[in-house]
Amino acid sequence: MGCAISGSGLTPRTQESRNTEDESPARLTPRHIHLIKESWKVIQEDIAKVGIIMFVRLFETHPECKDVFFLFRDVEDLERLRTNRELRAHGLRVMSFIEKSVARLDQLERLETLALELGKSHYRYNAPPKYYGYVGAEFICAVQPILKDKWTAELEQAWKTLFQYVTGIMKEGYLEEERTKRNVMLTTSTKERPDKRNTMI
Numbered sequence: 001m002g003c004a005i006s007g008s009g010l011t012p013r014t015q016e017s018r019n020t021e022d023e024s025p026a027r028l029t030p031r032h033i034h035l036i037k038e039s040w041k042v043i044q045e046d047i048a049k050v051g052i053i054m055f056v057r058l059f060e061t062h063p064e065c066k067d068v069f070f071l072f073r074d075v076e077d078l079e080r081l082r083t084n085r086e087l088r089a090h091g092l093r094v095m096s097f098i099e100k101s102v103a104r105l106d107q108l109e110r111l112e113t114l115a116l117e118l119g120k121s122h123y124r125y126n127a128p129p130k131y132y133g134y135v136g137a138e139f140i141c142a143v144q145p146i147l148k149d150k151w152t153a154e155l156e157q158a159w160k161t162l163f164q165y166v167t168g169i170m171k172e173g174y175l176e177e178e179r180t181k182r183n184v185m186l187t188t189s190t191k192e193r194p195d196k197r198n199t200m201i
């Protein structure tokens with residue numbers, strides 16, 4: 001099950017610890033963008049397979065992530081998930097997001113909007129940012145065997161940067177949604193107070 005992540009040696013854990021408030025945003029270079037687009041042509045042939053492998057690995061390496069998924073939290077035997085229709089559908093949704101991200105690499109402001117909205121929806125799913133870094137690492141492990149000798153340390157760095165870029169913005173979206181919801185709750189509760197006083201009078 002192991003997957004050696006090479007390059008600068010970012011493991012899922014260290015990736016998580018880098019994902020802190022003061023982390024500077026990931027910078028995608030034209031070279032990264034070129035490498036990602038070229039490799040995507042190969043990866044896209046196997047998106048359903050990659051989606052499943054990625055999530056089964058995520059649940060194996062970080063079981064706490066499984067608990068966030070209402071549909072999978074009670075599944076003990078992860079091997080059964082490999083043929084689970086819902087996991088396949090979920091994996092495809094995530095892979096289709098990656099496909100859209102690759103398509104927007106030349107219009108980063110459009111990619112930002114997409115990732116910001118995704119972060120907001122993850123607040124509603126109760127999926128906190130501390131877990132996002134794991135997904136890129138599992139994606140890399142899932143696509144390495146597909147790309148075979150086309151896989152290089154430079155390509156790995158390019159994909160890591162894309163995931164750091166996207167998950168950094170997702171985190172912003174998550175926090176924005178959290179603030180919005182908190183303000184709505186505060187406004188509602190301060191509005192309620194005078195009403196209550198009125199009914200008392």
Ligand code: HEM
Pocket residue numbers: 064065066068069070090093094097118121122125127128131132135136163166167
């Ligand atoms: C790079 C990181 C991630 C990406 C790109 C991603 C992408 C997506 C996408 C595209 C969806 C479909 C619904 C939508 O568009 O709002 C989704 C749903 C969801 N994600 Fe994520 N996700 C990531 C990380 C995570 C993590 C780490 C967790 C849990 C620990 C998680 C939990 C969920 C849940 C609970 C749903 C809703 C259920 C469903 O649609 O089947 N996500 N995610």
